[in-house]
Amino acid sequence: MRVLHPAVATALVGLLLVGSQQLSGIPLAAACLAAVAAAVAGARRRLLRMLRRSRFLMLAIVVMFAWFTPGQRLFAEPGWLSPTFEGLLLAAIHGGRLLIALALVTLLLERLPAAELLQGLSTLARPLSVIGWDADRLAVRLSLVMQMVTESSGRDWRRWLDDEEDWATPQTVAITAHPFGACDAWALSLVAVALACLVVVA
Numbered sequence: 001m002r003v004l005h006p007a008v009a010t011a012l013v014g015l016l017l018v019g020s021q022q023l024s025g026i027p028l029a030a031a032c033l034a035a036v037a038a039a040v041a042g043a044r045r046r047l048l049r050m051l052r053r054s055r056f057l058m059l060a061i062v063v064m065f066a067w068f069t070p071g072q073r074l075f076a077e078p079g080w081l082s083p084t085f086e087g088l089l090l091a092a093i094h095g096g097r098l099l100i101a102l103a104l105v106t107l108l109l110e111r112l113p114a115a116e117l118l119q120g121l122s123t124l125a126r127p128l129s130v131i132g133w134d135a136d137r138l139a140v141r142l143s144l145v146m147q148m149v150t151e152s153s154g155r156d157w158r159r160w161l162d163d164e165e166d167w168a169t170p171q172t173v174a175i176t177a178h179p180f181g182a183c184d185a186w187a188l189s190l191v192a193v194a195l196a197c198l199v200v201v202a
Contacts, residue, residue: 006120013104050105061098067083
């Protein structure tokens with residue numbers, strides 16, 4: 001990922017995220033296994049931290065789909081306590097998609113330094129300047145949000161609401177500059193074709 005332009009690497013992760021949300025069944029299971037394995041190999045500590053902070057979201061997905069989706073109940077009595085087969089299937093699908101998203105974002109944050117991630121976000125947001133948005137400002141805000149969510153301690157969330165204590169915002173932000181190369185165009189083309197094939201198969 002580091003050999004690619006930051007904007008290309010960020011766009012690839014975005015394309016993979018979009019493509020993974022279209023998967024189900026065996027393709028989803030294979031993609032989930034591959035994404036989690038890659039994240040464990042390349043960013044195990046960060047992945048564990050992300051999973052720990054997402055445990056209540058995972059639990060909410062399981063409860064909402066398994067117990068509130070109409071369908072065939074796993075056991076008859078008591079009926080109100082039984083999840084449905086269709087609900088468990090939906091919970092597995094959405095939980096797998098969330099796992100893929102967490103794994104891909106973990107790899108992106110682990111492999112791209114903050115300055116390169118800023119450049120990637122700024123480059124991708126550049127077209128929004130047509131409608132008056134400041135691409136650099138938007139990139140900085142997005143990077144700060146990701147940094148606060150992934151790097152800060154969960155015990156400090158109340159401090160995010162304190163305007164008097166600007167504890168997490170750096171005074172200066174550096175954006176690096178990398179030229180586009182031929183491998184960047186090839187990478188985008190190959191991943192776009194692969195995603196199209198996955199969507200067709202799914």
